[in-house]
Amino acid sequence: MSVTHPAGFVAAGAAVGIKSTGKKDLALVVNQGPTFDSASVFTSNRCKANPVLWSEQAVQDGTVRAVVLNSGGANCYTGPEGFVTTHRVAEEVGTLLGIGAIDVVVCSTGLIGLANDRDVLLAGVNTIHGQLSAEGGNDAAEAIMTTDTVSKQVVVQGPDAAWSIGGMAKGAGMLAPALATMLVVITTDAVVPAADLDAALRAAARVSFDRLDSDGCQSTNDTVTVMASGASGVTPSLDVFTAALTEVCTSLAKQLLADAEGADHEITITTLGAATEDEAVEVGRSVARSNLFKAAVFGKDANWGRVLASVGTTTAAFDPANLDVAINDVWVCRNSGPGESRDLVDLAPRAVTVTIDLKFGDAEATVWTNDLTHAYVHENSAYSS
Amino acid sequence: MSVTHPAGFVAAGAAVGIKSTGKKDLALVVNQGPTFDSASVFTSNRCKANPVLWSEQAVQDGTVRAVVLNSGGANCYTGPEGFVTTHRVAEEVGTLLGIGAIDVVVCSTGLIGLANDRDVLLAGVNTIHGQLSAEGGNDAAEAIMTTDTVSKQVVVQGPDAAWSIGGMAKGAGMLAPALATMLVVITTDAVVPAADLDAALRAAARVSFDRLDSDGCQSTNDTVTVMASGASGVTPSLDVFTAALTEVCTSLAKQLLADAEGADHEITITTLGAATEDEAVEVGRSVARSNLFKAAVFGKDANWGRVLASVGTTTAAFDPANLDVAINDVWVCRNSGPGESRDLVDLAPRAVTVTIDLKFGDAEATVWTNDLTHAYVHENSAYSS
Numbered sequence: 165m166s167v168t169h170p171a172g173f174v175a176a177g178a179a180v181g182i183k184s185t186g187k188k189d190l191a192l193v194v195n196q197g198p199t200f201d202s203a204s205v206f207t208s209n210r211c212k213a214n215p216v217l218w219s220e221q222a223v224q225d226g227t228v229r230a231v232v233l234n235s236g237g238a239n240c241y242t243g244p245e246g247f248v249t250t251h252r253v254a255e256e257v258g259t260l261l262g263i264g265a266i267d268v269v270v271c272s273t274g275l276i277g278l279a280n281d282r283d284v285l286l287a288g289v290n291t292i293h294g295q296l297s298a299e300g301g302n303d304a305a306e307a308i309m310t311t312d313t314v315s316k317q318v319v320v321q322g323p324d325a326a327w328s329i330g331g332m333a334k335g336a337g338m339l340a341p342a343l344a345t346m347l348v349v350i351t352t353d354a355v356v357p358a359a360d361l362d363a364a365l366r367a368a369a370r371v372s373f374d375r376l377d378s379d380g381c382q383s384t385n386d387t388v389t390v391m392a393s394g395a396s397g398v399t400p401s402l403d404v405f406t407a408a409l410t411e412v413c414t415s416l417a418k419q420l421l422a423d424a425e426g427a428d429h430e431i432t433i434t435t436l437g438a439a440t441e442d443e444a445v446e447v448g449r450s451v452a453r454s455n456l457f458k459a460a461v462f463g464k465d466a467n468w469g470r471v472l473a474s475v476g477t478t479t480a481a482f483d484p485a486n487l488d489v490a491i492n493d494v495w496v497c498r499n500s501g502p503g504e505s506r507d508l509v510d511l512a513p514r515a516v517t518v519t520i521d522l523k524f525g526d527a528e529a530t531v532w533t534n535d536l537t538h539a540y541v542h543e544n545s546a547y548s549s
Numbered sequence: 550m551s552v553t554h555p556a557g558f559v560a561a562g563a564a565v566g567i568k569s570t571g572k573k574d575l576a577l578v579v580n581q582g583p584t585f586d587s588a589s590v591f592t593s594n595r596c597k598a599n600p601v602l603w604s605e606q607a608v609q610d611g612t613v614r615a616v617v618l619n620s621g622g623a624n625c626y627t628g629p630e631g632f633v634t635t636h637r638v639a640e641e642v643g644t645l646l647g648i649g650a651i652d653v654v655v656c657s658t659g660l661i662g663l664a665n666d667r668d669v670l671l672a673g674v675n676t677i678h679g680q681l682s683a684e685g686g687n688d689a690a691e692a693i694m695t696t697d698t699v700s701k702q703v704v705v706q707g708p709d710a711a712w713s714i715g716g717m718a719k720g721a722g723m724l725a726p727a728l729a730t731m732l733v734v735i736t737t738d739a740v741v742p743a744a745d746l747d748a749a750l751r752a753a754a755r756v757s758f759d760r761l762d763s764d765g766c767q768s769t770n771d772t773v774t775v776m777a778s779g780a781s782g783v784t785p786s787l788d789v790f791t792a793a794l795t796e797v798c799t800s801l802a803k804q805l806l807a808d809a810e811g812a813d814h815e816i817t818i819t820t821l822g823a824a825t826e827d828e829a830v831e832v833g834r835s836v837a838r839s840n841l842f843k844a845a846v847f848g849k850d851a852n853w854g855r856v857l858a859s860v861g862t863t864t865a866a867f868d869p870a871n872l873d874v875a876i877n878d879v880w881v882c883r884n885s886g887p888g889e890s891r892d893l894v895d896l897a898p899r900a901v902t903v904t905i906d907l908k909f910g911d912a913e914a915t916v917w918t919n920d921l922t923h924a925y926v927h928e929n930s931a932y933s934s
Contacts, residue, residue: 211861211869243886276854463930469661476596501628545848
């Protein structure tokens with residue numbers, strides 16, 4: 165019930181025949197107001213899918229009244245006809261809701277390079293429009309799943325439960341900086357002007373979705389849209405709202421990580437003692453992208469040498485002879501040499517922490533990733549996406 | 550017989566007890582002159598192994614008279630005592646050969662973070678010194694193998710066979726730009742002053758070793774050293790010598806690629822129509838580092854969408870709506886949309902070509918990589934390195 169928990173929102177999700185499996189494949193989330201403020205962030209990939217090309221224009225004025233999302237086809241690299249399909253879907257939603265198509269965000273996910281069936285999509289939009297309800301959040305969250313094994317939802321209450329934020333997300337691979345095949349819809353009944361929503365979303369995404377680096381690959385379709393209905397009549401301070409929105413985004417990011425394709429371990433990489441936060445992120449990301457280190461974690465090998473080898477490829481400020489590394493809080497590397505025995509590290513549990521102390525400054529940052537497993541290779545070699 | 554093919558060189562390789570397996574683990578290549586010109590390139594990783602820290606100093610004056618290489622231990626992140634071990638090995642070689650330690654390059658490869666047994670190494674140096682011969686090239690090439698399944702050697706003749714270049718290499722993983730756990734010794738009996746050798750080596754490495762990106766990981770120990778004995782008495786033009794040296798480096802790079810850990814496919818990625826060669830390399834490297842694309846190749850899936858998604862992460866100049874991609878010469882993507890059927894692509898053979906046409910400029914470049922396989926994950930999770 166996540167995105168329909170805040171007042172002023174209805175949603176629906178159903179199987180309309182886009183997926184050949186008969187699973188749910190189309191979702192619609194509608195803001196009924198009284199306010200229609202919104203903010204969005206998109207993939208930074210320059211090769212963008214048609215829905216992103218459309219939605220980037222649709223969100224320009226800060227008003228979004230509905231988000232329509234389909235799984236079963238990404239509508240990416242499908243040429244001008246694919247863009248027409250996206251546009252027609254937005255128009256159909258607009259007509260049914262009595263709003264302008266330009267206030268409709270469109271999201272698609274699934275295989276890229278194959279055209280979606282326009283007629284199936286348009287008929288599906290009519291079907292789910294008839295199913296919109298204040299209880300439709302679960303169905304909507306299920307309808308955007310692709311290789312996800314569970315739906316991802318969250319609700320965070322404001323002070324005194326005077327307002328709330330609800331969110332849903334899909335994505336189980338291609339997670340990378342600046343987003344990934346990750347579709348996220350967030351709703352709130354707080355009163356938040358579009359400019360404030362934008363500031364809050366960028367602040368929240370910077371320390372949540374942007375710190376997730378499952379496999380270094382960057383999707384073509386990523387979209388995060390937040391809509392504020394104002395239905396609670398309460399206007400929170402920007403700080404309080406930003407904190408709650410950050411909690412929502414962090415929860416969804418961690419749910420995405422937990423369901424990443426084929427992962428055996430969730431790895432939390434914290435870099436301490438950096439000159440700047442950006443450098444701490446750069447160091448963490450370099451380790452998150454080391455196939456060698458990620459394969460070692462899969463093999464339950466506390467291989468701190470592969471951590472140092474990754475850190476050494478960055479431009480961060482540090483003394484290469486004076487680095488400390490802990491794995492699961494065992495300081496296996498001290499001053500760039502052997503520390504406590506790596507045999508003390510138990511890598512059987514799913515959660516793994518890596519702590520890197522650059523011993524240079526006061527900044528720190530955390531990046532999340534997964535291990536590199538046989539199941540990852542299987543899932544990404546046996547199935548197209 | 551590669552490194553001992555050119556006149557003026559002797560070599561040896563033997564099992565001296567560094568590896569517990571009893572396999573060959575120590576090699577020595579000696580330039581007997583009359584000239585002792587040399588050039589070297591090293592890993593650009595900032596966390597360098599002790600042998601690299603030593604050898605970077607040893608090569609400064611352009612004179613190298615011997616290279617000693619051990620497998621079975623990388624002497625990396627082993628602290629000040631590890632550096633003393635490297636220095637003592639150089640001194641021992643120098644004493645035995647009657648030359649200065651500062652003219653001895655030291656290379657090590659194997660597990661990082663564990664100290665090498667200094668006494669075993671020093672005794673081993675004495676052993677192989679007694680085995681130096683003009684027929685020792687094969688033994689030396691075998692003694693530097695770690696997870697390599699075959700030794701890598703090459704000989705290229707100059708015009709009229711007046712001089713030659715021989716080379717040996719090891720490395721089967723961690724191959725990445727700016728070198729990788731790759732140890733290479735190249736010898737020539739041509740007369741080539743150190744400054745010319747340096748120019749020739751940098752030109753050759755730029756289009757060979759630096760274009761190899763097996764798994765994006767960058768080693769701590771990479772070293773390439775070329776030594777010129779002048780024993781042929783022939784001074785080739787710099788252009789002719791550079792071309793021959795490039796042939797040597799390209800052959801060794803391709804041998805490394807062919808033996809990369811767990812690979813099922815060798816992927817040659819050529820980027821056409823780029824504004825600059827650097828941008829062509831950036832585009833090729835982005836695809837070479839896409840785990841999703843590499844897993845697709847393993848699964849024999851001609852997934853051009855994953856190619857475009859990688860290209861879109863680069864800063865190269867192109868129109869995202871106007872890209873062409875061929876896989877094994879089938880143009881599966883035209884103008885960023887579907888082209889010929891991907892079913893026409895046969896990915897059963899080991900060799901795979903990917904051609905990306907940015908349709909923007911006249912520059913092009915080729916980058917080589919491997920697919921991402923179950924065997925890669927197995928080799929890098931089940932064994933430490």
